[in-house]
Amino acid sequence: MVRNIIRIIASSIAASLLLIQSAFALTQVTATIDKNPVMDKESFVLQVIADDDVDTNALDTSPLLKDFIVGRTSVSTQTSMVNFDTTRTTKWTTVLIARAPGKYTIPALTVESVSTAPISVEVLEASSQGAAKTQDIFITTDISAKEVYVQQQLTLTVKLHFAAELKRGSLSEPTLDGASINQVGKDIENDSIINGRRYRVIERNYAINPQNSGEFVIKTPIFSGEIISPSSRRSQFLSFTDTKPVSVLGEDIHLSVKPIPDNYQGVWLPSEILTLHQEWQPDGESFMVGEPITRTLTLTAAGLSEEQLPQLEMTSPSGIKIYPDQAELHTGISNGRLVSQKKQNFALVASRVGTYELPEIRLPWWNTVTNRIQYAVIPAKTVTITPNDEMVEESKITGVRSDNTNVETTNSDLSMLQNDKTSADVQTVVVTKSSWLQWLFLVLWLLTSLAWLLSVLSKKSTSTKQVTPVKNNHYKTLLKACDSNNGEQVLKSLVTWADEHFPDKNVSTLDDVKRIINDTSFNEELTNLQACFFAKQTQQWQGQKLKTFIIEINKRPKRKQKEIVTLNP
Structure with a gap:
């Protein structure tokens, strides 16, 4: 009996499960x-x-x-x-x-x-009558030029229009193979009315520098987000809202990039406008012997980055020494354009009187508006170096001898320093008989000289005990950055490492690194690194290949350490 009851219950449960499943x-x-x-x-x-x-x-x-x-x-x-x-x-x-x-x-x-x-x-189609611009959100793009030269900067303006209320959203970056892309300035927000409908507009500008010639397509940004839409749910006391996902694309842009013209010579500088000017401190054309003169050269270019600006150099005739200072780099935005500037000071000191001509400074650049070579020129300048009376008087004072008898000295030696003075200008300086103060000063001078000699010998013995010199860590830092695929750190460390390894080349930019190493494979890998980093591509840059090049280059013997030039007062 009990067994029959259990069977009936089990059958009922199974039937219920089948009914539920169905x-x-x-x-x-x-x-x-x-x-x-x-x-x-x-x-x-x-x-x-x-x-x-x-x-x-x-x-x-x-x-x-x-x-x-x-x-x-x-x-x-x-x-x-x-x-x-x-x-x-x-x-x-x-x-x-x-x-x-x-x-x-x-x-x-x-x-x-x-x-x-x-x-x-x-x-x-967006231009058809049926598409009367009634969408809640859309993207428009505008580009400064669709045909450019390699490394010529162009500006892409992206505007996101939305009439609905955004809950959240993100705008991706434009992409272009083999180009560096950087956002210029901050986002600009304003309102616009299109076909009688008010839109909120977010404007974003990008500076694009293509590194290779050919035909390309700029993939414009994609917006993805959520907008707030009215809900079908209603109640007497409460109102509800729903969110709806949205995505919108901009129009892809076809771009033609022309190579460097065959007849161009020099550092490639494609720009709409490039200027080179100078300033003198003190200003004028006549200076005195030994007087420090500062000449400031300023290079300003539109559409070029700091790394593209060349090294500023100047030469001088014999008799005038030049002491260059570290260049200053500046970057700013003007009318949506990237404007870069390099300023460098040169200290000039004349050692002899006379008339000298400073050579002309001529810098070639390519005018992207007229499509022809132009030159930024600073004309040659003639300067006259005159005698320095203060130096003459100081030389006279330092040329006086002191002993126990009367001594006569002339300025014949000074006439060799300033050859416009004649040897007939003779002056006599009479030194009175020495007193006990002179002997005191002589004893003090001897004691000072002895102390200085002992100090030099002590420093020399101490320096010989230092067997292991302190090494610079730029090379190790660079290899470590390559191992960790840290492209940003590699770009920062390359110039300092190259400046240390090639001390006589005055390395200050990545273009200097490429020019000095002069290896096609190395330059291609460095260009690939710049493209991956500045274009913000999703693909991770791998540093092992560049590390191999750096190790091979570092094995080459270092050249002679460049001398540090100091300007005496």
Whole structure:
């Protein structure tokens, strides 16, 4: 009897489970889109709803890739019970953007052997009458030029227009193979009215420097985010809002990059305007022997980065020595253009009187407006060096001898320093008989000289005990940065390492590094590093190849250490 009761209960439970399973079995999958027609480059939302709790990975969106760009897909499940009637649903929300204007069919999508019905959608061109600029969000782009020379800067302006309220969003960076791309300035926000509708506009400017010649396509940014939309849920006391995912594309831009002209000689400087000017301190054309003169050269170029500006150099005739100072680099924004400036001071000191001519300074550059070679020129300058009376008087004073008898000295030696004085100008300096103070000063001088000699001998013996010199860590820092694939640190350490390894070359920029090493493979790898870092590409830069080049170059013997020139007062 008991066994029969147990069997009846087990059968009832099994039947109930079968009924429950059949009640929640997947029977229907539907697909809908939030708008139709849609405009080119505008996103729309595809929703697929299954009437059961199924695997979130059950929906395959790969059939959509032929005609659409498939954005982010979100999945949600819901279970509700009304009067003991339980329902379960699984919903997929996918953002789609048509690849081109036209009429398309969203194919049937299958979830666990149950398929949706196909959906027809029309994509209108932005210039058509049907596309009357009624979209909530869109992107416009403007570029300064579509045909440029290699390394010539161009400006890309991206504007994001949105009429809906944004909850969140992000704007990606434009991309261009083999180019450095940097944002110029900060985002600019303003309002604009288009076809009677008010839009909030976010403007962003980019400076692009293509490093290779050829035909390219600039991939403009993609905006992805969520906007707030009214909810269908209503209550007497509360109002609800929903969010809707959106994505929008800008128009791709075709760019033609021309190579460096064959007839161009010198450092390649493509610019709309380039100037070179000088300043003198003190100003004038006549200076005295031994008087320090400061000549400041300033190079200003539009559309060039600091790294592209060349080394400023000047020469002088025999009789005038030049002491160059460290160059100052500045970068700013003017009318949306990158403007770079290099300023360098040169100290000039004349050692003999006479008339000298400082040679002309001529710098070639390529005018991208007129498409021809131009030269930034500072004309030759003639300066006259006159005698320095203060130096003569000082030389007379330091030329006096002191002893126990009267001594006569003339300025014949001084006439050799300033050859415009004649040997006939003779002066006599009489020194009176020495007193006990002179002997005191002589004893003190001897004691000072002895103390100085002992100090020198002590320092010399101490320096001989230092067997191991202190080494610079620039090379180790550079190798460590390559091992960790730290492109930013490599760019910072390359110049300091090269300046240490080539002390007679005065290395101050990455262009100097390329020019001095003069290795095609090394330069290509360095260009690749610059492109990866400045273009902010998603692909991680690998530093092992550049590390191999650096190790090989570092094995080469260092050249003679450059001398540090000091200017005596």
